[in-house]
Amino acid sequence: MKKLSILLIMGLMIFLISACGSAEGSEDSNNDTKDMVTVQHELDETEVPKNPEKVVVFDFGILDTLDKLGVDVAGVAQSGTIPTYLEKFASDDYENIGSLKEPDFEKISEIDPDVIIISGRQASLYEQLTEIAPTVHLGVDTTRYMESFKENMEIVGEIFDKQDEIGEELAAIDESISTINEKASSSGKNALIILANDDKISAYGQNSRFGVIHDVFGVPAVDEDIEASTHGMNVTFEYVSEQDPDLLYVVDRSAVVGGESSAQQIVENKLMEGTKSYQNDDIYYLNPDVWYLSGGGLTSVSEMINEIDATLGE
Known part of the structure; x- marks a missing residue:
């Protein structure tokens, strides 16, 4: 009788150990099959x-x-x-x-x-x-900015299961872009984009790092022959004066890299005083946080749209 009891107890212990092992194995299996x-x-x-x-x-x-x-x-x-x-x-x-x-x-x-x-x-x-x-x-691929941006956002939505939220945000951005295109078209103004880096400046045109202003927002480029590159085309203020854009957009690299903003002092010089952008108070210093450091995000793209929209009047 005692032997039978011992055998029953041992059998029960083996069963429990096996059951625990199966549960752990099942848990591991669940982890392995994670979506x-x-x-x-x-x-x-x-x-x-x-x-x-x-x-x-x-x-x-x-x-x-x-x-x-x-x-x-x-x-x-x-x-x-x-x-x-x-x-x-x-x-x-x-x-x-x-x-x-x-x-x-x-x-x-x-x-x-x-x-x-x-x-x-x-x-x-x-x-x-x-x-x-x-x-x-x-x-973001600057030669196809919005398509690239949207693809990235859709990937983010899929990875983090946020497809609905992404869809709503992109729809709002599309609506804002439609509005800014209408304003850019009716304004009749052209523009030049420059990056100020200490005492040097470089120009950016279509399909460039900041080309979204022309390619997506619809503001015409004063010079359509600017070579597209990451670092821009090296230019002088003589060049800016000759092009004489209606709107001059300035991205101040020094403000985010060196910690001190110096662009206005450099840009608003004697040579520039004869330009339309200077005389009409149409020189705009864009937020380098969103234009130089980030961009390509839901918040930064929305802010980029808002900044350019504000330069085109009512």
Whole structure:
């Protein structure tokens, strides 16, 4: 009788151990079958877990999008200048993953992220980052700005299950662009875009870094022969005076890189006093946070539209 009782107890223990093991195995299996999203991007095709919990972001446009959507972020490039409107991400609540051009690979590995989101400045480091976690390139192609921007937003919506919110935001942006196109057309004014960097200036035209003003918002370029490049076409104030645009848009690089704004002192010189933009008070200093540091995000694109809209009058 005692032997039978012992055998029953042993049998029960084996059953319980097996049941626990099966439950753990089932749990592991559930983790292994977590929903995945296949992302086709500029550099590759990448499998990303749906609704990733630990997100590392280098691109500020994507960061402002995730912030607007209420998505938590684990790591941000804090070693450098963070746009003022995203200054909360400079706090200790977020891990510092290095700078835009020099990631802290050790810190990123410590975070053990579910996904890393990059753009143009980190493209050359793509292979190294993919060794740590699934990496997705969501930079904006300036030659097809809105199409590229919308594709990126749709990818964000799919990864973070925010398709409805993204759809609503894009619809509002499309409506604003339609309005600004009408105003640009009726104003009859042309424009020139320059980047001020210390005492040097460069011009940007269609299909360029800031070409969205011409290509999407519909403000005609005073010079349609400006070569499209990331760094712009080196020009002088003699050139600006000769072109004599109705509207002059200025992006002050020094204000975000050096910490001091010097563009107005450089731009509004004696040579410029004879231009229409100077005489009509139509020189506009665009917010470098959204034009130079970020762009390509739900918040930054909306702000870009608002800034140009305000220059075109009622």
